[in-house]
Amino acid sequence: MADPAMHVKLLDSRILFLGAPGSGKGTQCKHLKAELGLPHLSTGDILRQGIAEGKPACLQAKSYIDSGNLVPDDLITVIFKERLVLPDCSRGFILDGFPRTLPQAESLGAMLKELRLPLKCVFYLVVDDQLIIERTTGRLGCINPKCGAVYHIKNAPPQVDGICDICGGELKQRDDDNADIVAERLKVYKEQTAPLIKYYKEQGMLQEINGARSQEEVYADIINGLRSCVATGGR
Numbered sequence: 501m502a503d504p505a506m507h508v509k510l511l512d513s514r515i516l517f518l519g520a521p522g523s524g525k526g527t528q529c530k531h532l533k534a535e536l537g538l539p540h541l542s543t544g545d546i547l548r549q550g551i552a553e554g555k556p557a558c559l560q561a562k563s564y565i566d567s568g569n570l571v572p573d574d575l576i577t578v579i580f581k582e583r584l585v586l587p588d589c590s591r592g593f594i595l596d597g598f599p600r601t602l603p604q605a606e607s608l609g610a611m612l613k614e615l616r617l618p619l620k621c622v623f624y625l626v627v628d629d630q631l632i633i634e635r636t637t638g639r640l641g642c643i644n645p646k647c648g649a650v651y652h653i654k655n656a657p658p659q660v661d662g663i664c665d666i667c668g669g670e671l672k673q674r675d676d677d678n679a680d681i682v683a684e685r686l687k688v689y690k691e692q693t694a695p696l697i698k699y700y701k702e703q704g705m706l707q708e709i710n711g712a713r714s715q716e717e718v719y720a721d722i723i724n725g726l727r728s729c730v731a732t733g734g735r
């Protein structure tokens with residue numbers, strides 16, 4: 501980031517990322533976190549950490565997840581509220597994976613208003629289903645637990661078919677990466693998220709980003725999008 505004044509302004513960013521599993525959202529959030537130093541609040545990380553710390557709301561969420569149920573909207577909202585009130589969020593944050601439903605988005609809006617920390621930009625990483633299926637189902641992992649290297653049949657193949665370059669271990673496709681499961685995951689995501697897309701579009705906050713390009717190109721668009729949000733004062 502060449503302009504230091506712009507950099508300081510971007511530090512106040514309060515950003516929400518929407519995008520299907522496999523859209524590359526997590527990677528982009530990590531880049532942004534590294535560059536802007538903002539806390540990256542992903543549902544998975546917050547739950548894992550909260551469970552490890554024995555937080556009651558997170559433990560309650562765990563009991564839903566363990567029994568194969570969705571965590572209720574109210575509960576997930578409480579969990580995020582506990583996180584968003586921490587001092588590190590006062591100068592910006594990146595939300596990833598929450599809100600997932602319209603009621604969650606409405607609760608988030610009310611909560612952030614109360615905290616005087618309204619969202620500035622909402623990015624929606626758009627990637628065609630077929631491409632997500634190709635990206636995720638082509639993943640191969642080394643079965644050696646000490647190695648865990650990840651390859652991709654097309655984009656990052658090992659030198660020898662089925663064998664890890666690093667440790668010589670066997671490479672296997674992950675069970676939850678098979679095409680049917682990925683397609684089902686995408687369908688559920690779309691059904692849940694469609695009302696959210698509409699909601700943020702109506703508020704004039706949504707920026708759609710074409711995620712079917714290189715990580716660098718996608719990231720450049722996100723930074724430009726952030727700049728335009730900041731320049732117009734956000735919402």
Ligand SMILES: [Zn+2]
Nearest residue numbers: 642647664667
């Ligand atoms: Zn290996």
